[in-house]
Amino acid sequence: MKKRARIIYNPTSGRELFKRALPDVLIKLEQAGYETSAHATTSAGDATQAAKKALEYDYDVIIAAGGDGTLNEVINGIAEAKKRPKLGLIPMGTVNDFGRALLIPNDIMEAVDTIIKGDLVPVDVGKMNNRYFINIAGGGKITEVSYEAPSKLKTMVGPLAYYIKGLEMLPQIKATDIRIEYDGNVFQGEAMMFLIGLTNSIGGFEKLVPDADINDGNFTLLILEKVNFAELGHIMTLASRGDHIHHPKVHYTKAKNINVSSFEQIQLNVDGEFGGVLPANFLNLKQHIQVFSKLERIKREHGIETVEKERERLQEEQVEE
Numbered sequence: 001m002k003k004r005a006r007i008i009y010n011p012t013s014g015r016e017l018f019k020r021a022l023p024d025v026l027i028k029l030e031q032a033g034y035e036t037s038a039h040a041t042t043s044a045g046d047a048t049q050a051a052k053k054a055l056e057y058d059y060d061v062i063i064a065a066g067g068d069g070t071l072n073e074v075i076n077g078i079a080e081a082k083k084r085p086k087l088g089l090i091p092m093g094t095v096n097d098f099g100r101a102l103l104i105p106n107d108i109m110e111a112v113d114t115i116i117k118g119d120l121v122p123v124d125v126g127k128m129n130n131r132y133f134i135n136i137a138g139g140g141k142i143t144e145v146s147y148e149a150p151s152k153l154k155t156m157v158g159p160l161a162y163y164i165k166g167l168e169m170l171p172q173i174k175a176t177d178i179r180i181e182y183d184g185n186v187f188q189g190e191a192m193m194f195l196i197g198l199t200n201s202i203g204g205f206e207k208l209v210p211d212a213d214i215n216d217g218n219f220t221l222l223i224l225e226k227v228n229f230a231e232l233g234h235i236m237t238l239a240s241r242g243d244h245i246h247h248p249k250v251h252y253t254k255a256k257n258i259n260v261s262s263f264e265q266i267q268l269n270v271d272g273e274f275g276g277v278l279p280a281n282f283l284n285l286k287q288h289i290q291v292f293s294k295l296e297r298i299k300r301e302h303g304i305e306t307v308e309k310e311r312e313r314l315q316e317e318q319v320e321e
């Protein structure tokens with residue numbers, strides 16, 4: 001029997017290239033034994049609705065073609081279901097953190113090849129209150145940068161946009177009083193930000209949570225205590241090499257269940273988008289979704305160094321585009 005796939009694509013992301021490639025994508029999937037149909041998203045939230053609809057029709061595979069925003073919406077559509085379809089990914093965004101973490105090629109047809117090849121990797125999904133995320137959640141003044149970086153700027157300069165916006169916002173960055181309970185431990189005090197990472201690819205900063213593992217059932221929790229500007233500059237320099245995690249003002253640990261609260265109003269950032277305000281509970285759903293990816297095979301056959309080199313190559317390729 002033929003397998004059935006549903007493509008959910010954002011026609012506006014990736015310079016609208018996917019729309020043009022769609023007929024070839026359909027032919028290729030057909031030849032590989034997939035009966036495929038496609039849905040073009042129309043607005044924010046539509047990918048979640050389309051993914052829920054796809055559940056009703058019992059598709060074997062959902063293919064998300066778009067940026068991390070589209071992917072996040074698709075995950076939010078399927079995460080609650082008991083029987084979840086396998087997930088294919090065609091990265092079309094400006095940053096594509098999740099795709100890079102899973103070594104999904106930037107090229108549309110190569111990404112389709114990854115799906116056809118059929119290697120699957122189980123991936124952890126984060127649940128924050130009632131919504132789901134796949135890359136990162138966080139809060140504190142510094143994290144407000146990522147959704148304030150205008151998308152036009154992001155399209156032009158990629159990850160550099162965050163630096164530019166970050167510098168602009170520097171005077172507004174201040175510490176806030178927060179309480180973070182994580183797997184029975186407690187941090188209470190003034191912090192600049194906290195980050196809860198699932199992958200080690202975050203806004204193009206590969207070394208921010210350097211050893212995040214996509215399917216070990218753990219979040220990587222990073223808390224940056226109150227620091228002055230000089231210390232912040234120093235920590236940012238260390239962060240480019242992943243050495244910030246040893247700094248005395250940085251708490252860096254693994255946890256599965258995290259509760260964060262504050263008396264102050266602190267905005268949350270989930271996968272690069274505004275995610276409401278504290279308090280919040282973060283729960284790691286271990287290996288919740290099966291994603292088509294050659295990651296495990298490459299790791300097994302060539303080792304983790306090759307995986308890291310491949311991620312670097314994908315990132316360079318994307319910045320050049």
Ligand SMILES: Nc1ncnc2c1ncn2[C@@H]1O[C@H](COP(=O)(O)OP(=O)(O)OP(=O)(O)O)[C@@H](O)[C@H]1O
Binds near residue numbers: 044071
């Ligand atoms: N037809 C549409 N027109 C406008 N916005 C849309 C449409 N379809 C989806 N969107 C919204 O655009 C948001 C961003 O899209 P997406 O993440 O796919 O691309 P991107 O912004 O190019 O990528 P990146 O997040 O990597 O910069 C989605 O979260 C969705 O809410």
